[in-house]
Amino acid sequence: MRMSVLLVLLGITGSSVAEAELRVPRIFSDQMVLQQQTANAIWGWATPGQVVTAKSSWGAEAQTTAGPDGRWQLFLETGTPATGHTLTLSAENTIEINQIAIGEVWLCAGQSNMGWSTQNSFEADQETEVNLPDLRIFRSEREHWHEPLEINRDRLARWKACDPQAAAETSAVAYYFGKTLQQELGIPVGIIQRAYAGTPIEGWMPWEIQQDDPRARQHRQRLDTSAQRRISNAGPTVEKALADFHAELADYDAKIDAGQTMKNRWKSLGPPIITQPANLGHQYPGHLYNAMIYPIQPYGIRGMIWYQGERNSKDAPQAVHYRGQLSQLIDFYRHSWHERSAGNVPDDFPFQFTQLPSWNEPQQKPVEGLEAPWAVNRDAMRLVDRDVVNTGMVVSIDTGDAIALHPKNKKPIGIRHAHLALQNTYGKKITGSGPRYIGHQVEQNRVVLDFDRSGSGLMAAQAGPLNGFAIAGLDRKWHWAEARMENNQVIVSSINVPQPVAVRYAWAMNPSRRNLLYNRQGFPASPFRTDDWPLFQPDDEIVTVNKPEKPDGYQSVDWNRPAIKPLPGR
Helix, strand or coil, X not given: CCHHHHHHHHXXXXXXXXXXXXXXXXXXXXXXXXXXXXXXXXXXXXXXXXXXXXXXXXXXXXXXXXXXXXXXXXXXXCCCCEEEEEEEEECCCEEEXXXXXXXXXXXXXXXXXXXXXXXXXXXXXXXXXXXXXXXXXXXXXXXXXXXXXXXXXXXXCCEEEECHHHHHHCEHHHHHHHHHHHHHHCCCEEEEEEECCCCCHHHHCCHHHXXXXXXXXXXXXXXXXXXXXXXXXXXXXXXXXXXXXXXXXXXXXXXXXXXXXXXXXXXXXXXXXXXXXXXHCCCCCXXXXXXXXXXXXXXXXXXXXXXXXXXXXXXHHHHHHHHHHHHHHHHHHHHHHHHHCCCCCCCCCCEEEECCCEECCCCCCXXXXXXXXXXXXXXXXXXXXXXXXXXXXXXXXXXXXXXXXXXXXXXXXXXXXXXXXXXXXXXXXXXXXXXXXXXXXXXXXXXXXXXXXXXXXXXXXXXXXXXXXXXXXXXXXXXXXXXXXXXXXXXXXXXXXXXXXXXXXXXXXXCCCCCCEEECCCCECCCEECCCCCCCCCCCCCCXXXXXXXXXXXXXXXXXXXXXXXCXXX
């Protein structure tokens, strides 16, 4: 990008979009990837009434007029995958964007485990010489805001071709997902990373669409009450917090203007964020959507992967509720992206999500109860995958860490997401996920479980019988079950349950040490249950998930798991 234009782009802040000069958000920068074979939204600001023209080196052209507020948007057709393209935008000044690729674009969003970097994950040493110029990454610093942001404040954000540094700082899940897709498809792939640690799903949706949800209202009320209590105790008022924020933002802008890019030796400079009062914070409903999603809509995407849920699994009632919230988020993202893109992003675009990994002490009981809300959340996700069209769930119970909330074994998750997309979105004739429970029959003293997605057959993770199944009769008391595989079925029974009525599998916070069920392609089966018994009672005492204490000198160690079978041709 020309230096004069780069300075124009870097000068944009959330409050300067009305200035009369042609501008675009930083997501339109050198090295960007545009979604192939669609009309991609390009937008920005100019003098009101100014004609804005777009001309591309691949032959597409478009024109529009800036509105009364200076905002403009046009749509530019793209063809088949290619690299080395240029886009010229003209109005009262000219912006030239270079080294554009046309290919596949995916949004990767969620909380801290989506943001967890490659350099902090296992096998990072294998990526120190990576050189994938056709894998491009757009990553910006975390932001939240109490109103929809037209543009992010991170002035260092830009598209980067994947070299060792870009790989190291990128979300490990997003990196391995994008790398696998790019290598298998053989075309450019763009990853847009939008992750923010410690965030509930309520923050990732506008308040207006969840205001009738009783639990969302309770969540918001708690934060409002916390904010008021803090203000009453001489904490910062909203006015003081905003004044401090804008002073810190001015300092950040001044440092960027002076050429400073690093906060310290390891961390890049990022814009400030407000932590208090809580009603301006990152957990408040809508605040993540306003700053992490709204500013990049309706950039052309193929689909989205999502890794969030820990913050909504502190207790069983909250985890049960996640089923409806995740469905609502998927529906809203699809609908709003479709609407804001004038129909060019489909309203059923692929949406994949990561089922929660294993955490806490390894499973000892056949079925854990209220103390295992992550098991409840996994089931909520399983049901969303079953009920919502064009979704896909990556099972990760064989990853995780008994102690650390941020496990380092992210590579399998990213690769599993890629295999799922290769099968479901790109039509590859592969098995992209693990065995899925689809039904059962009770036959006298045993239960026969049916599965699809079995690939070339079912198998156990290691030698020996499957030992993650539990069985119960009408008394609803759970016992360990004997289990054996037969074709695409698992047959379970127990001498303690002569008349079984229900089965559960891997129903615990951390079932990873059991001998788990896989298919021969190396993908694990999801935890599931055949019953519809209530997972909590209204008068139950709430049990909050226990956060293990980390011993001094604790070092995470990766777990053994069946290898994913190489894709054809590998």
